[in-house]
Amino acid sequence: MSSVPRVRRAPRPFPAPSQPHGPGFQGGRTPDPATCPFRNRLPAGLAPPFASQPCPAGSVDRLPGPLSGRPGPVIRPRSGSDPPGSFRGRRRRRLPFSPGRRSRAGQGRSRLRAASQARTAAGGGPACAALRNVSGAQYLGSGYTKAVYRVRLPGGAAVALKAVDFSGHDLGSCVREFGARRGCYRLAAHKLLKEMVLLERLRHPNVLQLYGYCYQDSEDIPDTLTTITELGAPVEMIQLLQTSWEDRFRICLSLGRLLHHLAHSPLGSVTLLDFRPRQFVLVDGELKVTDLDDARVEETPCTGNADCILEFPARNFTLPCSAQGWCEAMNEKRNLYNAYRFFFTYLLPHSAPPSLRPLLDSIVNATGELAWGVDETLAQLEKVLHLYRSGQYLQNSTAGSQAEYQRLPDSTIPQEDYRCWPSYHHGGCLLSVFNLAEAVDICENHAQCQAFVVTNQTTWTGRQLVFFKTGWSHVVPDPSKTTYVRASG
Template identity: 40%
Template sequence: MKQDGTNSLSGLYLFVAAYVSLFAIAGVLLFGPGIFPRTVLVPDGAGQGGHAALLSTEIDCESLKNITELQFLAGGWTKAVYKGRFLGTPVAVKTVNLDGHSLKECQDKGHNISHCYNRAAAKIVKEMLLLRELVHDNIVKVLGSCIPQTSGPVAMVTELGEPLDTVRLLQLAWEDRLRLVLGMAKILHLLAHSPLGSLAMNDFRRQQFVIVDGILKLSDVDDIGLEEPSCETRTDCIQVLPLQLRNTSETWCSPETKRCVGHNERLNIWRAGKHFIHQFLPLGAPAGLRPLILGLLKGYREASWSSAKILSETESLVHIFSSGQYLESNEVVNMDINSLPGFTILEGKDLPGQFDYPCPESRSAVNCIRSVHSLQEAADLCSADYKCKAFVIGHARTWTGRVLAIFKSGVGPPTPTRGHKLIFRRDGLH
């Protein structure tokens, strides 16, 4: 896949010189000639949902100027990322970082600014081609691009997501972190079974991911590897694994391709566990789910499970949590029951803005809001909390289908609210 210096330089100059040439060279450098039937001249965002489906106009060089409220977000060695709004839709704009290390290093070697810009722009185009190949709910969506035929900035426009801030992640409700864990499992499975083969996340950092409407998405694919290590024997494949994985991970040398089959998949799993899953999954997990979580953590730590197994076990964890199968007591599933031992149920009543208090594992910093599988689970949580005197059940549900319960520290004159239930402890009334 590597080309000599002369061919690379001439190719890079063509990236900004002409739209078709730029796409052709980037496609060949990244994917080989087979890229053309699938990607060249395919409209950005075609066949994608989410923000792309909301935009009736494809973002191109002409409409790029209609992006408003531009603000700088971050800068790396090659790219600068901005956020803005296009026709009311939040977007991210990736372009060449004029203050980046890559551009300065290139100029320090004696190359002019045009040459150095073209080299950096080529990386953005190749990233765009890769993102468009990996169309998936957990891959950030490309909404458009600008690759000018003459002079001008090269830019890629994607949907906008929130960065993975560690502190904020730890403040999320466990159920929301479970959603991110499920997203990571789906990304790992996609990378292992992509249209381009098994791909490697060579630099696994939280900066490569964003959260869009609660869903984890891979947004930065600069450092993705397209091939697995070469080999002659299985021993060659074992030697290129980290020491921690040499006795647990399954990888072998394919006699046909002379590549280490399974290497990228297992390494991705190990890195995901090390940098994400072990930090966010165990904290605050329901006690009844801990045996399942420990098994999943072991699968990540040893990379002894395939990505398909990781995904299957994660989906099973989500199902058991959402269905309440992890609960020890014989709880009533029906939310429409009209009696609970020790509690009084008032239909169509609420206590909005009254008797709110913070509590551990709450989905709010000021209110005690937790998801429950049943009224009985909510009653058990209330009974175990000395501050809780009542709770309210409404229409709101979480992404797993569980109901949100708002716990209260007291009871007063209720407000009529259709579809709500106010349930208070009889022993908590004074």
């Protein structure tokens, strides 16, 4: 059998990113750093002097400044020409294109570089200068396109840096497909740029805070982009299941507030196409979305209900097609069902106060059937918060105690712990209570409990933390605590 000579295919023309569309989309321009400079939103140590100028309508305000997406030195000087790079041994995959015009993005980068040079000549350092002295650079993770690092600024604040991964799947497959390393970098950076714009336009307590961005020459590519955000902890579901119900409810409430904001955002209804726990982080107990490059702003067009099918691994839903030719509330419903299957079903009912379980079950069931929208879901979550924070959930649930407890002010019991679940302390039984009556009721229902210590610490709802003890043979002074010991049975 004769062999057929292999024909090498020439690189294909470089594609242009697509434009967003759909009801409620208001456009939004690529940030123009020359006319819309960063205005001191960074933590200590990352606030170079910038002129205060108004931003034009539709642009992104208050954005600052690329570091190399590799471990080691965070910023690298530009050196040499731009030889074509090559990546071998990776499967081809077409990059998902993000909204925006390449020409505007390129003009924005050029204007930022010119503005930085002008500020340097005037005596002020460029935006990236403050990042040259960061310490403790630590790789946190990466996906198809981006890599994330943790660094500490000179002022001591820890932040997250996100950049295009030079060894990532998307950049490598694009270089093999089109043979243009610089162009492939710009295409991959569009995802990072899109995320940066959305983080700014969707500002909310449950959206990760964008501190700034930086363009700087790195490796063989000029004007590489790095975004600077607040640092969060990854969402580990197994660990969350071991935390208190109060903390788990806070995460679900945070998610409900986020979904309400996305459904009514200034850009229109926003859906998270890649909705998994890894797309979120925890910052001081609050859930925040961090990965927005796969967010979609437009609703799905349709000609009939058959075009409006929401598909999930376990089941599908058919939504109505509006007279305007858009699937009604598809973005909102997709977010809500993903919240149900990834968060609510695991975190809401588990070890909740018995009097709140019927309401929590109704929230889980309604979101699982998409019977409610985000407005009603958030209203019910806020109702749970009110009942819990006000103590109304305790009505008719705390019977009068038959035991008497002696109060020992300014004292504590350092040992004699026992474990209970869920507890705020892994080595003892530390729970939150609304009032003294609830603490007594808990102690009465624990066979091991003979005393409890009320601390001066409170949870996010304002409830006090109380240690429950097996005895009180060794009581020591402590001005910040009050001990109650069982006096009679």
